[in-house]
Amino acid sequence: MNQVHNITIQFMDVPAELLLHILGHLDVYDLVRARKVCSDIRQLIDSSSELQYLIDVRYFNAIPPSLPGCDIAVATRRQLLQKSETAWQRAEYSQRNSTTMSYSPDNYRWSCGILGIPAKSLEQLKFVQPSLSDGDTHTIDLRQRICKIDSTAFEGYSFSPTQDLVVILSRATRGESHAYDVTFRSLSEDKPHPDAASPLVKALHNQIHPQLFDSPYTQTMIFGDYYGLFCKYAHKVDGELVDFLQIWNWKSKEASQCLQIFDVDYGTTNFSFLTNGRFLVASATELMLFSLETIDSVNAIRLVAKFSFPALRDPFIFHYITFSPIPFHASTHNQLIAINMCMSAPTTTKSPYFTFYIERDTLLELESTYISRYGEASQDSPSLPWSAWGSKHTRFFENANSSCTHRIFGFRSADLIGDLVSRDGVLQSRPLRIRDFNPHRVTDFKAGNITTSHQRLVEGESPNSTLFLDPLGPGLPYIETISQEKFLANDMTVEANRITLLSLKGSSMYNVSQSIEMLDFE
Numbered sequence: 001m002n003q004v005h006n007i008t009i010q011f012m013d014v015p016a017e018l019l020l021h022i023l024g025h026l027d028v029y030d031l032v033r034a035r036k037v038c039s040d041i042r043q044l045i046d047s048s049s050e051l052q053y054l055i056d057v058r059y060f061n062a063i064p065p066s067l068p069g070c071d072i073a074v075a076t077r078r079q080l081l082q083k084s085e086t087a088w089q090r091a092e093y094s095q096r097n098s099t100t101m102s103y104s105p106d107n108y109r110w111s112c113g114i115l116g117i118p119a120k121s122l123e124q125l126k127f128v129q130p131s132l133s134d135g136d137t138h139t140i141d142l143r144q145r146i147c148k149i150d151s152t153a154f155e156g157y158s159f160s161p162t163q164d165l166v167v168i169l170s171r172a173t174r175g176e177s178h179a180y181d182v183t184f185r186s187l188s189e190d191k192p193h194p195d196a197a198s199p200l201v202k203a204l205h206n207q208i209h210p211q212l213f214d215s216p217y218t219q220t221m222i223f224g225d226y227y228g229l230f231c232k233y234a235h236k237v238d239g240e241l242v243d244f245l246q247i248w249n250w251k252s253k254e255a256s257q258c259l260q261i262f263d264v265d266y267g268t269t270n271f272s273f274l275t276n277g278r279f280l281v282a283s284a285t286e287l288m289l290f291s292l293e294t295i296d297s298v299n300a301i302r303l304v305a306k307f308s309f310p311a312l313r314d315p316f317i318f319h320y321i322t323f324s325p326i327p328f329h330a331s332t333h334n335q336l337i338a339i340n341m342c343m344s345a346p347t348t349t350k351s352p353y354f355t356f357y358i359e360r361d362t363l364l365e366l367e368s369t370y371i372s373r374y375g376e377a378s379q380d381s382p383s384l385p386w387s388a389w390g391s392k393h394t395r396f397f398e399n400a401n402s403s404c405t406h407r408i409f410g411f412r413s414a415d416l417i418g419d420l421v422s423r424d425g426v427l428q429s430r431p432l433r434i435r436d437f438n439p440h441r442v443t444d445f446k447a448g449n450i451t452t453s454h455q456r457l458v459e460g461e462s463p464n465s466t467l468f469l470d471p472l473g474p475g476l477p478y479i480e481t482i483s484q485e486k487f488l489a490n491d492m493t494v495e496a497n498r499i500t501l502l503s504l505k506g507s508s509m510y511n512v513s514q515s516i517e518m519l520d521f522e
Helices: 002-012 016-023 028-034 039-046 049-059 074-090 360-374 386-393 439-446
Strands: 095-100 109-111 114-119 124-134 139-148 154-160 165-171 180-186 200-203 217-223 226-235 241-249 258-263 270-273 278-282 286-295 298-308 317-323 336-344 353-359 394-399 407-409 412-416 430-436 455-458 478-487 489-494 498-508 511-520
Touching: 016 039, 016 049, 028 039, 028 049, 039 049, 049 074, 074 430, 074 478, 109 154, 114 154, 124 165, 124 511, 154 217, 165 217, 180 226, 217 270, 226 270, 241 298, 258 298, 270 317, 278 317, 286 360, 298 360, 298 386, 336 360, 336 407, 353 360, 353 386, 360 386, 386 394, 407 489, 412 489, 439 455, 439 478
Parallel strands: 095 139
Antiparallel strands: 095 511, 109 114, 114 124, 124 139, 154 165, 165 180, 180 200, 217 226, 226 241, 241 258, 270 278, 278 286, 286 298, 317 336, 336 353, 353 394, 407 412, 412 430, 430 478, 455 478, 489 498, 498 511
């Protein structure tokens, strides 16, 4: 016993600055364990703002800001983080600021708090970044950037503010051997992006029928080094109708594009990147996990796992499935993925809508579960049944209609409760609901370490629906907070400490003006 005691004294005799430097190399979970060794080490860790901040960042799963900002002292960062988390937990914002929009956004997209709006009549894309101009008058400046487009050929766009990138998809002239022109431009300067290997690439070059090609649905996505294009019901060179998925490494001159072709009977509906090397594809019956690999400077797509959706009661089918995109700047953090489902049946005009959540890291880890059971995946290999993955790792929610939008940032989701339009056709304000799936906070809530009248723990509940033949299961537990205040808005986006609303003013959708409102949780 004396020998052990002497070693402990000698260790603590080391200068505090050196001990803190040593402790700074530990993983956050090892830091938490180190606090339990003895009171001296606990006091040393607790005295360090840097180590305490690292622990808080991991505990709250805090994601760094999406755009560059000013340097802030670590102690101040920790105070701001804790203050913001308290505001989220109470659904009480510190500031509410708004500005009126002079035009109604259509086909808009959010990314990192910036709103992209095509203005075809002006031959341009507008990118609007709301920022607080005056804290006393609660007004907002709208910083605008413009990218020129050819409205006659314009098909779609994607943008990534963290990479100063906007990608414009334009239809090629009928009779050409490619389907689209894809241009990579600087968001801030509206000129070819300096990191693009080529400022313009030809999509589906020599893959389509020059006269028959006319895809009714396209989807695009940027994620880090990769740009993806999905085309549904497209005619191949031989006239066969297929679904195309083409992916580029837009920064690499050596790595070529890669192509995946799906039979239309398979019911492919959407895709989404998970990491810089993994992406999901949804069909009418399953999720497929693919990897992007580079072999001898050639990009290749490899199927690595397949996951079945819960079986539906006949005659319902999954009509279409969409994903809520993951922000690339948050790609190193575990976070929720929202998968939105619309069902249909020939016997009814009603279309049920559901959304389920799953943690991204869980989905990636299920790859090993699949391989251990079935080996290497192929188009003909079985899918991991829903009972082996879905009922334990997901959380289902039934939506009133397709306009019910779930916005996610990290482990937190937000939505507006109820219908925007009443049965009488009148616009109605709705309360804000915040769900926190952070497993650390859920554990503390269960243990009684978090006490608040604003929140409730939800676990063991699942939608009471006869639509599914497979049990949906109790799913992921979460903490729910509902605001006392109501908001008249039709959409929003969520960031680390802010909700930005597309708010409405008027009595009906036929006579309405729109504005941007920012709710700061800090």
